[in-house]
Amino acid sequence: MLKGRNLIEPMDLTLEELDEIFDLADEIIKDPRKFIHACDGYLLTTLFYEPSTRTRFSFEAAMNRLGGSVIGFSEPNASSVAKGESIADTIRTVACYADIAVMRHPKEGAPQVAAQYSDIPVVNAGDGGHQHPTQTLTDLLTIRTLKGRLNNLTIGCCGDLKFGRTVHSLIKALSRYENNKFVLISPEELEIPEYIKKEVLKKKNIEFKQVRTMEEAMKEIDILYMTRVQRERFFNEEDYIKLKDTYILDNEKMNLAKEDMIVLHPLPRVNEIAYEVDSDNRAVYFKQAKYGMYVRMALILKLLGIY
Amino acid sequence: MLKGRNLIEPMDLTLEELDEIFDLADEIIKDPRKFIHACDGYLLTTLFYEPSTRTRFSFEAAMNRLGGSVIGFSEPNASSVAKGESIADTIRTVACYADIAVMRHPKEGAPQVAAQYSDIPVVNAGDGGHQHPTQTLTDLLTIRTLKGRLNNLTIGCCGDLKFGRTVHSLIKALSRYENNKFVLISPEELEIPEYIKKEVLKKKNIEFKQVRTMEEAMKEIDILYMTRVQRERFFNEEDYIKLKDTYILDNEKMNLAKEDMIVLHPLPRVNEIAYEVDSDNRAVYFKQAKYGMYVRMALILKLLGIY
Amino acid sequence: MLKGRNLIEPMDLTLEELDEIFDLADEIIKDPRKFIHACDGYLLTTLFYEPSTRTRFSFEAAMNRLGGSVIGFSEPNASSVAKGESIADTIRTVACYADIAVMRHPKEGAPQVAAQYSDIPVVNAGDGGHQHPTQTLTDLLTIRTLKGRLNNLTIGCCGDLKFGRTVHSLIKALSRYENNKFVLISPEELEIPEYIKKEVLKKKNIEFKQVRTMEEAMKEIDILYMTRVQRERFFNEEDYIKLKDTYILDNEKMNLAKEDMIVLHPLPRVNEIAYEVDSDNRAVYFKQAKYGMYVRMALILKLLGIY
Numbered sequence: 001m002l003k004g005r006n007l008i009e010p011m012d013l014t015l016e017e018l019d020e021i022f023d024l025a026d027e028i029i030k031d032p033r034k035f036i037h038a039c040d041g042y043l044l045t046t047l048f049y050e051p052s053t054r055t056r057f058s059f060e061a062a063m064n065r066l067g068g069s070v071i072g073f074s075e076p077n078a079s080s081v082a083k084g085e086s087i088a089d090t091i092r093t094v095a096c097y098a099d100i101a102v103m104r105h106p107k108e109g110a111p112q113v114a115a116q117y118s119d120i121p122v123v124n125a126g127d128g129g130h131q132h133p134t135q136t137l138t139d140l141l142t143i144r145t146l147k148g149r150l151n152n153l154t155i156g157c158c159g160d161l162k163f164g165r166t167v168h169s170l171i172k173a174l175s176r177y178e179n180n181k182f183v184l185i186s187p188e189e190l191e192i193p194e195y196i197k198k199e200v201l202k203k204k205n206i207e208f209k210q211v212r213t214m215e216e217a218m219k220e221i222d223i224l225y226m227t228r229v230q231r232e233r234f235f236n237e238e239d240y241i242k243l244k245d246t247y248i249l250d251n252e253k254m255n256l257a258k259e260d261m262i263v264l265h266p267l268p269r270v271n272e273i274a275y276e277v278d279s280d281n282r283a284v285y286f287k288q289a290k291y292g293m294y295v296r297m298a299l300i301l302k303l304l305g306i307y
Numbered sequence: 308m309l310k311g312r313n314l315i316e317p318m319d320l321t322l323e324e325l326d327e328i329f330d331l332a333d334e335i336i337k338d339p340r341k342f343i344h345a346c347d348g349y350l351l352t353t354l355f356y357e358p359s360t361r362t363r364f365s366f367e368a369a370m371n372r373l374g375g376s377v378i379g380f381s382e383p384n385a386s387s388v389a390k391g392e393s394i395a396d397t398i399r400t401v402a403c404y405a406d407i408a409v410m411r412h413p414k415e416g417a418p419q420v421a422a423q424y425s426d427i428p429v430v431n432a433g434d435g436g437h438q439h440p441t442q443t444l445t446d447l448l449t450i451r452t453l454k455g456r457l458n459n460l461t462i463g464c465c466g467d468l469k470f471g472r473t474v475h476s477l478i479k480a481l482s483r484y485e486n487n488k489f490v491l492i493s494p495e496e497l498e499i500p501e502y503i504k505k506e507v508l509k510k511k512n513i514e515f516k517q518v519r520t521m522e523e524a525m526k527e528i529d530i531l532y533m534t535r536v537q538r539e540r541f542f543n544e545e546d547y548i549k550l551k552d553t554y555i556l557d558n559e560k561m562n563l564a565k566e567d568m569i570v571l572h573p574l575p576r577v578n579e580i581a582y583e584v585d586s587d588n589r590a591v592y593f594k595q596a597k598y599g600m601y602v603r604m605a606l607i608l609k610l611l612g613i614y
Numbered sequence: 615m616l617k618g619r620n621l622i623e624p625m626d627l628t629l630e631e632l633d634e635i636f637d638l639a640d641e642i643i644k645d646p647r648k649f650i651h652a653c654d655g656y657l658l659t660t661l662f663y664e665p666s667t668r669t670r671f672s673f674e675a676a677m678n679r680l681g682g683s684v685i686g687f688s689e690p691n692a693s694s695v696a697k698g699e700s701i702a703d704t705i706r707t708v709a710c711y712a713d714i715a716v717m718r719h720p721k722e723g724a725p726q727v728a729a730q731y732s733d734i735p736v737v738n739a740g741d742g743g744h745q746h747p748t749q750t751l752t753d754l755l756t757i758r759t760l761k762g763r764l765n766n767l768t769i770g771c772c773g774d775l776k777f778g779r780t781v782h783s784l785i786k787a788l789s790r791y792e793n794n795k796f797v798l799i800s801p802e803e804l805e806i807p808e809y810i811k812k813e814v815l816k817k818k819n820i821e822f823k824q825v826r827t828m829e830e831a832m833k834e835i836d837i838l839y840m841t842r843v844q845r846e847r848f849f850n851e852e853d854y855i856k857l858k859d860t861y862i863l864d865n866e867k868m869n870l871a872k873e874d875m876i877v878l879h880p881l882p883r884v885n886e887i888a889y890e891v892d893s894d895n896r897a898v899y900f901k902q903a904k905y906g907m908y909v910r911m912a913l914i915l916k917l918l919g920i921y
Contacts, residue, residue, distance in 0.1 A: 032655075033655055036654055036655030037654070037655075040343055040344070040374070041339075041340055041343030041344075041372060041374070043368055043371055043372060045364070053687055054707060057659075057685050057707075057708065057711050058711060060685045061657055061685055061711035061712065064657055064683035064685065065655060065657060065683075067654070067655070069371035069372075069683075071364050071367045071368055071371065073360055073381075074687075085575040085576075085577075088582075089574070089575060089576065090575075092593050093361060093364075093574060093575075093593065093596050094364065095593075096593060096594075096596040096597035096599075096600060097364050097365060097368035097596075097597075097600055098368065267703070267707060268699040268703060268704075268707075269699075269703065270699075275702075286706050286707065286709075286710060287710075289707050289710040289711075290710035290711075292710075293710060293711050347650055347651070347681070348646075348647055348650030348651075348679060348681070350675055350678055350679060352671070376678035376679075378670075378671050378674045378675055378678065380667055380688075392882040392883075392884075395889075396881070396882060396883065397882075399900050400668060400671075400881060400882075400900065400903050401671065402900075403900060403901075403903040403904035403906075403907060404671050404672060404675035404903075404904075404907050405675065
């Protein structure tokens with residue numbers, strides 16, 4: 001029963017609950033127009049304490065395509081917080097107006113605090129470098145739909161594996177399904193954190209290896225998850241410039257991969273995927289954005305208890 | 308007949324018109340989903356020349372929950388006014404697109420000017436320190452619903468009674484009903500202005516007293532209206548700091564009050580109500596925010612002539 | 615067949631396609647409420663890389679009045695472009711969420727680039743000093759509706775004819791209809807560019823004359839198209855001040871004109887039309903804004919293939 005629940009961390013949902021959401025997303029994908037009045041009269045609020053156009057668009061599109069409406073702010077400047085209001089008061093006030101809240105916040109834990117004070121469902125749309133559970137839902141739905149399964153997969157993760165929260169969440173999420181393997185492709189400076197290796201992978205006896213080049217990984221992987229090397233995670237410009245161009249996917253590398261391999265990317269990309277790759281059928285990152293909207297539609301319907 | 312009317316000052320409405328709005332609000336509260344298509348195809352525009360997230364949210368939520376849509380700006384920077392456009396031209400242009408306009412403006416009288424040039428209803432959502440009539444409607448509906456009447460009440464007003472426009476409007480509004488009394492709780496520096504005492508209270512022979520402590524008032528009041536001590540109203544920081552913490556409501560003070568007393572606050576609060584009070588059933592300030600949405604729904608329906 | 619098409623330049627549409635749009639606009643004007651659910655479940659995105667409240671309002675109102683929803687940004691700061699995303703990637707992502715995109719961009723050609731990468735229709739809502747095709751549609755629908763025809767007209771264009779893109783587009787558009795004549799009223803410094811005279815007017819043997827005063831033109835024209843003298847087009851303040859007050863329309867000049875002459879203006883005006891003119895029946899610039907909404911409603915329905 002998902003009605004009234006919050007979604008703060010990807011692990012808040014059991015595998016059965018994930019299936020429930022994905023099954024509904026499948027239904028929506030098959031016939032989106034069946035759902036255009038499902039949320040008539042319902043209201044979603046987007047509380048974005050830091051800007052994130054893409055995530056905001058995805059939630060707004062999801063709610064609008066269900067017939068629901070959206071109110072919100074996309075940066076905190078114009079909001080009441082300037083008058084010294086606490087998150088507890090803000091959420092209790094918007095809960096008077098809206099039926100479900102989506103919060104993005106630069107501080108880790110802020111959505112959790114909001115959820116404690118809210119009597120409407122709160123969805124975490126990213127809190128600092130911490131969690132972004134609907135991105136993980138997006139990734140899982142994309143894989144489930146395009147590969148037909150969430151188990152028995154070899155997943156290559158490439159780029160910034162140290163700071164990239166989407167990769168951490170994806171590894172944790174896919175570790176819950178049987179017989180998945182990971183190939184972790186990164187420079188030494190951006191390796192996956194020790195706690196993920198120890199507390200997730202080793203603890204569950206999950207096969208993984210760490211490599212330095214994409215070429216070593218391309219042949220065996222079913223999924224290549226590319227990530228952006230974010231300038232804002234670096235302390236000095238020199239390190240950023242040295243590393244950002246190291247792990248760029250191009251057609252030459254794509255030629256090494258399986259015919260049914262798929263390339264995912266949370267977007268926006270900077271230059272880690274060459275434009276020439278876009279026309280390759282295996283490049284599914286724009287489709288992935290679309291699945292992101294569909295999975296949010298399903299999530300909204302479930303949390304509101306409409307489906 | 309409220310169709311096509313403007314709402315610039317709380318006193319623009321007769322007691323009969325207020326009842327008409329409140330009666331409709333009651334109907335909406337009883338069955339909100341009955342109204343989710345009432346404004347299908349109608350458009351409200353929010354012209355916010357200064358930010359006020361809460362007020363904007365309340366109007367947007369009201370219109371959206373009626374099936375209507377909203378266009379607008381929430382600060383003037385991004386608007387055509389930067390190109391030197393007058394309020395007269397702006398309102399005449401948006402009147403081509405929208406069916407009803409809500410205006411917030413830092414200058415007193417701006418919504419009145421807009422109304423003169425507009426052929427759609429204009430609602431004042433706050434003009435400087437002047438008027439904010441839908442806040443008054445909110446306060447009245449909250450009292451009417453929770454106390455069952457708008458007369459025979461003893462109302463305590465606490466905090467900044469000098470600059471707080473919501474209190475001024477509330478006193479004027481409640482002075483129109485029979486046998487209401489006021490207890491005005493404030494430091495000397497923030498006393499109610501002389502003209503309210505003279506032109507409203509004394510003129511109508513309304514009983515009132517002025518006290519310096521909350522303790523003196525708590526026992527006898529039916530309603531405690533708390534207000535924020537707004538930093539922006541002070542000329543120097545020292546005065547602000549000295550006074551802002553003086554009139555804080557906490558559980559100790561609540562213990563002195565009647566069992567059916569209710570606490571209102573226009574929100575956002577800073578620290579004038581301790582968090583511990585929130586769990587007291589008599590603390591109704593979040594409910595009040597919800598009544599604010601309902602009364603705006605009723606107002607929109609009346610001004611558009613739909614109900 | 616307009617379904618799925620882009621609108622980048624006014625000349626992208628044949629005269630037959632224009633008629634198709636205007637005929638639908640006529641239907642909407644006759645009975646707007648017939649269309650309030652036409653776009654239920656459809657989504658328009660406004661990608662405004664520079665602010666333009668009026669244009670944004672007009673598109674948002676159009677989509678909302680058709681029952682559709684809008685997502686978007688009104689300035690680029692809060693958008694993913696800050697993270698270094700290309701227009702190609704932005705449009706491909708929003709095309710996952712929305713059914714039609716409206717783009718405003720300070721750089722000429724940006725909407726054309728977007729259209730190349732988009733699989734949803736892209737409408738240019740202004741690219742630098744270049745094109746603004748829906749303004750031209752607005753002007754044409756206004757003339758067609760109020761004069762009953764788009765041919766056999768004498769059109770006076772007044773003000774900044776050098777930099778004013780709306781005038782250039784209007785001249786090109788009206789040059790496609792039979793027997794139209796132009797009177798070009800401007801100071802020498804702001805004369806119509808040579809290429810318009812040569813490649814449009816002379817090439818098509820269209821009668822035109824250039825005059826320095828409004829008085830010379832008023833008697834013979836059927837339409838007076840006034841334009842704003844935009845400060846931002848000038849390199850020095852002195853030139854701006856000298857010229858901006860030169861071509862001001864007032865009642866005295868209106869007295870010289872035909873009884874069925876109409877005055878158009880793309881708005882916002884600064885002071886090029888005296889306020890006293892507003893009450894003259896021939897001043898139709900606010901009506902024009904309304905036709906702008908209706909023509910955009912028709913355009914959206916056509917590009918989405920709904921009508």
